[in-house]
Amino acid sequence: MDISAKFSDKVKHLEASAIRETFKLLADPSIISFAGGAPDPDLFPTEELAEIAKDILQNEGKTALQYGVTEGYVPLRNWVKERLKSQGIGGENDETIIVSGGQQGIDLAAKSLLNAGDGVICEQPSFIGGLNAYRSNNAELYGVPVLSDGIDTDRLEEICKEHSNIKVLYTIATFQNPSGITMSLEKRKKVLELASKYDFIIFEDNPYGDLRFAGEDVPTLKSMDKDGRVVYLGSFSKILSPGLRLGYTCADKALMERMIICKQVADVHTNVLSQMSAYNFVTKYSLDEHIEKLRQCYGRKCRLMIDCIEEYFPKCVTHTNPEGGLFLFCTMPEGYDTKEIMKKAIERKVAFVPGSNTMIDDKAVSNSFRLNYSASNEENIKVGIKALGEVLHEIVD
Amino acid sequence: MDISAKFSDKVKHLEASAIRETFKLLADPSIISFAGGAPDPDLFPTEELAEIAKDILQNEGKTALQYGVTEGYVPLRNWVKERLKSQGIGGENDETIIVSGGQQGIDLAAKSLLNAGDGVICEQPSFIGGLNAYRSNNAELYGVPVLSDGIDTDRLEEICKEHSNIKVLYTIATFQNPSGITMSLEKRKKVLELASKYDFIIFEDNPYGDLRFAGEDVPTLKSMDKDGRVVYLGSFSKILSPGLRLGYTCADKALMERMIICKQVADVHTNVLSQMSAYNFVTKYSLDEHIEKLRQCYGRKCRLMIDCIEEYFPKCVTHTNPEGGLFLFCTMPEGYDTKEIMKKAIERKVAFVPGSNTMIDDKAVSNSFRLNYSASNEENIKVGIKALGEVLHEIVD
Numbered sequence: 001m002d003i004s005a006k007f008s009d010k011v012k013h014l015e016a017s018a019i020r021e022t023f024k025l026l027a028d029p030s031i032i033s034f035a036g037g038a039p040d041p042d043l044f045p046t047e048e049l050a051e052i053a054k055d056i057l058q059n060e061g062k063t064a065l066q067y068g069v070t071e072g073y074v075p076l077r078n079w080v081k082e083r084l085k086s087q088g089i090g091g092e093n094d095e096t097i098i099v100s101g102g103q104q105g106i107d108l109a110a111k112s113l114l115n116a117g118d119g120v121i122c123e124q125p126s127f128i129g130g131l132n133a134y135r136s137n138n139a140e141l142y143g144v145p146v147l148s149d150g151i152d153t154d155r156l157e158e159i160c161k162e163h164s165n166i167k168v169l170y171t172i173a174t175f176q177n178p179s180g181i182t183m184s185l186e187k188r189k190k191v192l193e194l195a196s197k198y199d200f201i202i203f204e205d206n207p208y209g210d211l212r213f214a215g216e217d218v219p220t221l222k223s224m225d226k227d228g229r230v231v232y233l234g235s236f237s238k239i240l241s242p243g244l245r246l247g248y249t250c251a252d253k254a255l256m257e258r259m260i261i262c263k264q265v266a267d268v269h270t271n272v273l274s275q276m277s278a279y280n281f282v283t284k285y286s287l288d289e290h291i292e293k294l295r296q297c298y299g300r301k302c303r304l305m306i307d308c309i310e311e312y313f314p315k316c317v318t319h320t321n322p323e324g325g326l327f328l329f330c331t332m333p334e335g336y337d338t339k340e341i342m343k344k345a346i347e348r349k350v351a352f353v354p355g356s357n358t359m360i361d362d363k364a365v366s367n368s369f370r371l372n373y374s375a376s377n378e379e380n381i382k383v384g385i386k387a388l389g390e391v392l393h394e395i396v397d
Numbered sequence: 398m399d400i401s402a403k404f405s406d407k408v409k410h411l412e413a414s415a416i417r418e419t420f421k422l423l424a425d426p427s428i429i430s431f432a433g434g435a436p437d438p439d440l441f442p443t444e445e446l447a448e449i450a451k452d453i454l455q456n457e458g459k460t461a462l463q464y465g466v467t468e469g470y471v472p473l474r475n476w477v478k479e480r481l482k483s484q485g486i487g488g489e490n491d492e493t494i495i496v497s498g499g500q501q502g503i504d505l506a507a508k509s510l511l512n513a514g515d516g517v518i519c520e521q522p523s524f525i526g527g528l529n530a531y532r533s534n535n536a537e538l539y540g541v542p543v544l545s546d547g548i549d550t551d552r553l554e555e556i557c558k559e560h561s562n563i564k565v566l567y568t569i570a571t572f573q574n575p576s577g578i579t580m581s582l583e584k585r586k587k588v589l590e591l592a593s594k595y596d597f598i599i600f601e602d603n604p605y606g607d608l609r610f611a612g613e614d615v616p617t618l619k620s621m622d623k624d625g626r627v628v629y630l631g632s633f634s635k636i637l638s639p640g641l642r643l644g645y646t647c648a649d650k651a652l653m654e655r656m657i658i659c660k661q662v663a664d665v666h667t668n669v670l671s672q673m674s675a676y677n678f679v680t681k682y683s684l685d686e687h688i689e690k691l692r693q694c695y696g697r698k699c700r701l702m703i704d705c706i707e708e709y710f711p712k713c714v715t716h717t718n719p720e721g722g723l724f725l726f727c728t729m730p731e732g733y734d735t736k737e738i739m740k741k742a743i744e745r746k747v748a749f750v751p752g753s754n755t756m757i758d759d760k761a762v763s764n765s766f767r768l769n770y771s772a773s774n775e776e777n778i779k780v781g782i783k784a785l786g787e788v789l790h791e792i793v794d
Contacts, residue, residue, distance in 0.1 A: 009512055062438035103664055267664065
């Protein structure tokens with residue numbers, strides 16, 4: 001039988017994450033990849049987690065291996081609630097649950113809110129995992145450019161005026177993926193004002209917020225949310241380990257009730273051993289000290305990458321200056337197609353993410369590309385950026 | 398703001414799993430609960446997994462804690478493929494992936510195939526996690542009774558004739574949840590024939606199939622599937638650990654491609670440490686020997702529960718005679734409402750799942766209830782069934 005005739009409308013036009021597909025091409029270990037979004041594996045607390053996992057399985061193995069609660073392992077959930085509270089997140093009408101990675105929070109919120117044809121405004125460029133979550137609910141996506149201080153709020157308002165179907169704004173306001181840009185406080189206030197005026201919900205995806213290595217903290221949208229419009233999406237992936245698939249979501253209680261049912265349907269509950277391991281790590285050790293190490297490392301690597309870019313890239317290629325997170329974004333003069341350039345780069349054993357993979361219309365041509373500085377060591381940053389600079393010079397000179 | 402006005406049509410009418418909600422009421426440790434569906438925690442290989450997890454984190458920690466591949470950890474995936482092959486499952490046009498528990502397989506397949514209004518035929522009674530997966534895609538559910546040798550195939554065909562929207566049949570053909578009934582070989586052949594005749598897809602959910610303690614194996618539907626109509630859903634939850642959230646799905650390649658994109662959206666990939674731990678367990682130890690222990694234990698407990706039922710329950714209460722799995726199903730004379738009886742049972746410190754929670758229309762009155770024999774120890778089975786017998790006698794005598 002030809003099963004493809006039976007695919008749902010939601011999924012039949014979906015494209016796999018080109019970034020994750022690229023990973024497979026990058027199995028060649030001689031390629032220096034700036035394409036991923038992975039944390040530095042040298043900073044994983046492997047020894048600590050080895051002891052923790054062994055202790056848990058020996059002493060609380062029957063809990064760790066048994067079915068758990070959909071909302072999350074209670075001690076970890078309470079710890080997350082307290083931490084969020086200290087950041088001004090989570091009011092009386094909010095609820096917080098543990099999810100299986102930040103992506104699951106996006107997916108549950110999208111499923112709970114989006115009908116076919118509902119409008120979702122996304123930053124452009126943005127994170128494909130988010131975009132596909134909305135597409136797979138048959139939502140209509142509208143892109144708004146990210147300027148140097150965050151989303152273009154004038155364009156955001158125009159789109160709200162032009163379209164009556166806007167239900168959600170998706171934003172990675174801090175150290176945005178892929179641009180590395182942080183939305184200014186002023187713009188955050190404006191975004192909240194527009195949400196209220198045009199009655200939309202904000203998905204604030206904040207997996208990188210803890211990883212600031214320069215500049216001053218800016219309050220999260222959720223901490224300024226007065227009427228329960230912000231769904232806050234947090235993650236342990238960048239501050240502890242992505243392989244453990246742990247995140248958390250804080251949102252309005254009534255919405256959370258729907259999301260919890262969707263989580264029962266999605267995976268019943270999150271891996272219990274992971275949750276207990278994370279709880280033991282954050283209570284036996286200092287998560288903040290661990291994060292401080294990550295900040296210093298990523299700050300150093302980011303500065304090194306920018307130094308190398310300025311030394312080796314053609315002057316016509318601009319770059320963002322992130323104050324945290326994992327990514328910076330480069331832009332070539334108009335007319336270049338970085339998807340084509342990627343092929344040449346791969347030949348020279350260096351990889352990045354073409355900007356087209358971060359656009360709502362991923363068939364569009366983009367003259368930008370994303371570079372990740374967290375996953376590579378310093379030697380590879382030097383060698384890889386130099387090689388990429390040679391490729392770019394050949395093209396633009 | 399009142400966020401509930403914005404809920405999607407898919408989720409606004411969903412009810413939380415009453416079974417999982419019941420778990421919360423059962424936090425009282427003095428209650429003997431036959432309501433869950435948990436494996437016996439005394440049989441978890443905690444010591445083995447403690448050593449395995451520690452070894453992995455110490456020696457391959459950078460892999461275990463880093464992002465993984467959406468389709469699954471390659472060695473585990475290959476091991477599952479080989480095991481399925483030895484069971485006649487997985488042809489040239491099929492693909493197998495690792496999922497985050499069997500439930501995720503159901504959810505991904507449902508999302509990939511179901512439009513609003515598509516018809517899903519479900520066994521009645523059935524597993525609410527499955528039913529909610531279809532409801533949350535706005536599918537139309539049709540129930541077909543489970544007879545002593547499996548689904549009523551005459552009624553199944555009638556429904557196919559009556560409705561032109563049938564896309565999927567959902568069946569737990571072996572040791573069905575909640576009935577404990579196994580579909581006969583003859584009926585399996587008939588079901589496949591009807592699938593071909595009426596062009597529907599079969600979701601074969603088989604989390605209990607390995608747990609046979611009496612009778613003879615019956616071939617899976619998937620092993621007899623000639624034209625790629627069967628989506629096979631397997632799980633490590635009942636044979637290793639539910640807390641680790643590991644399952645696998647084998648289906649037509651083109652469908653699997655859609656499901657993989659949905660998995661990227663759902664949770665990016667399954668917990669890597671869990672996958673590596675399971676792989677190490679099945680290669681360092683014998684999974685079949687471990688399963689043999691489970692079979693003997695559950696067979697013993699099932700026989701004990703049936704002996705107690707026959708001693709303590711009123712004679713008018715009938716029960717199924719499962720040859721494997723975790724559940725048996727009791728039926729009272731017409732007119733009784735086991736949801737009401739549950740309240741009396743809880744007062745007497747014993748709990749079960751009312752049949753209404755396993756019906757498509759969970760508002761309907763049911764005179765049946767599900768008993769789980771795997772999670773309780775033998776003493777509690779005796780004490781609990783005796784107490785429940787007293788409650789039932791008070792009602793029917």
